[in-house]
Amino acid sequence: xKYMDEFRDPATAKxxxxxxxxLASTSLSQREPLQIMEFCGGHTHTLFKYGIESMLxxxxxMVHGPGCPVCVLPMARVDDCVAIAEQPGVIFTTFGDAMRVxxxxxxxxxxxxxxxxxxxxxxxxxxxxxARKNPEREVVFFALGFETTMPSTALTLLQAHREGLQNFSxxxxxxxxPATMRAILTDPDLRLDGFLAPGHVSMVIGAHPYDFVTRDYxxxxxxxxxxxxxxxxxxxxLVKQFAEGRCEVENQYARIVPEAGNVAGLKAIAxxxxxxxxxxxxxLGNIGDAGIQIREAYAAYDAEKKxxxxxxFAQGAVGYDPEHLKCADVLRGVMKPWECPAFAKxxxxxxxxxxxxxxxxxxxxxxxxYGKLAKRKETV
Amino acid sequence: xxxxxxxxxxxxxxxxxxxxxVDIGGVKRDVIITCVVDDEHPAESxxxxxxxxxxxxxxxxxxxxxxxxxxxxxxxxxxxxxxxEIMRQVGASA
Ligand code: SF4
Numbered sequence: 425x426k427y428m429d430e431f432r433d434p435a436t437a438k439x440x441x442x443x444x445x446x447l448a449s450t451s452l453s454q455r456e457p458l459q460i461m462e463f464c465g466g467h468t469h470t471l472f473k474y475g476i477e478s479m480l481x482x483x484x485x486m487v488h489g490p491g492c493p494v495c496v497l498p499m500a501r502v503d504d505c506v507a508i509a510e511q512p513g514v515i516f517t518t519f520g521d522a523m524r525v526x527x528x529x530x531x532x533x534x535x536x537x538x539x540x541x542x543x544x545x546x547x548x549x550x551x552x553x554x555a556r557k558n559p560e561r562e563v564v565f566f567a568l569g570f571e572t573t574m575p576s577t578a579l580t581l582l583q584a585h586r587e588g589l590q591n592f593s594x595x596x597x598x599x600x601x602p603a604t605m606r607a608i609l610t611d612p613d614l615r616l617d618g619f620l621a622p623g624h625v626s627m628v629i630g631a632h633p634y635d636f637v638t639r640d641y642x643x644x645x646x647x648x649x650x651x652x653x654x655x656x657x658x659x660x661x662l663v664k665q666f667a668e669g670r671c672e673v674e675n676q677y678a679r680i681v682p683e684a685g686n687v688a689g690l691k692a693i694a695x696x697x698x699x700x701x702x703x704x705x706x707x708l709g710n711i712g713d714a715g716i717q718i719r720e721a722y723a724a725y726d727a728e729k730k731x732x733x734x735x736x737f738a739q740g741a742v743g744y745d746p747e748h749l750k751c752a753d754v755l756r757g758v759m760k761p762w763e764c765p766a767f768a769k770x771x772x773x774x775x776x777x778x779x780x781x782x783x784x785x786x787x788x789x790x791x792x793x794y795g796k797l798a799k800r801k802e803t804v
Numbered sequence: 805x806x807x808x809x810x811x812x813x814x815x816x817x818x819x820x821x822x823x824x825x826v827d828i829g830g831v832k833r834d835v836i837i838t839c840v841v842d843d844e845h846p847a848e849s850x851x852x853x854x855x856x857x858x859x860x861x862x863x864x865x866x867x868x869x870x871x872x873x874x875x876x877x878x879x880x881x882x883x884x885x886x887x888x889e890i891m892r893q894v895g896a897s898a
Binding site: 432466469470473519520544545546547548549550572573575576579583586624627628650651679680686687688689692784 | 807808821833834836838839840841842856858859860861863864866870873874876877880881882887890891893
């Protein structure tokens, strides 16, 4: 427990850790460790930074989930982004994280170096501002992310519509969290016992979209904040559910997450988006109803329709990520980053070969940053 | 992208489109407050409020203490510097 002193409230942290140990030794199987998935990359980051895994009893194992929107982006989508950026007259705008993700040909950063007008923005509203200033150019915003960023892109589109802007569109690659969770739950390679659910996604969607996890799959779930103490408390709540034989959706992050979610945000999402029949996600393959698209009523702001892009989302499953890169297995939690032959060798944060190494929220980047280069618990 | 940075609303910029100036770690920028405004919290009453800002949109309210703790966490995780840098680069008060 070498990092315990770094906690803002070490006494509470110690108490929670002791409680978890007590419950684990009296109520959990000593041979079959409990597998708990933290869905969100932000949680993975906190787990590593504070060495939380090493404080847990041996019969509790964390499985790092795919909850980093950049990490589940298939290479084919990056290729599509580059193809859009290469069209004459286009200004391609994106969040910084997406710039360095490799495609099969190149990353957006390389496309920029090769002369494409690719611009990093902090907000989709910045992209809208660029569109206002450049009426003769088509400004495309790469809309990606789970429900945390969906309201912002939807509201930006609605604003463009209100202003009657003709030169702004979204390349929509958003994903919904519950459908992604369902795909994980039905993956035959994964044995999971419970979830820590993402705090900020839940702030938008509320608690009820997770009801199916407990009802249909009988896995308890706790919505969790990002402080180390939040995570310890949520783990304690989850283990307590096992100990007491309960299976519920609980909300540890109630100070930010309202039961019903964010009403205005959900309204904007429902107005602008609908689910797609097929979408391909890195590591998870083709998941029905997880991806979303822009409704017909707003087709004028849909880059796919407007620019007549050379790909067909409906086909899904492009799946040509190189064989020797194990991103898909790491994403699904069936392989640890250090088991990938490229890890810390040809693939590192300076030269990422997969998205998991790009964003600090990706599990490969987290393992790398905190020196966990092989299976040694003391190196955590 | 998903963590969000706490900021304090300092003034209203556009009541019709619900744009407010928000001080995020000393950088002031326009933020859309649609998602935190409702009958209980009309826009006019928001000045001084702390909000969690994701990609230029206020997505949730938080109290001052929570805001301080979140800012400290982000600084420790090293996540904030990169976002702040982007915010500065793309014109903080655009
Ligand atoms: S080390 Fe690189 S190539 Fe291997 S799984 Fe991680 S991101 Fe993918």
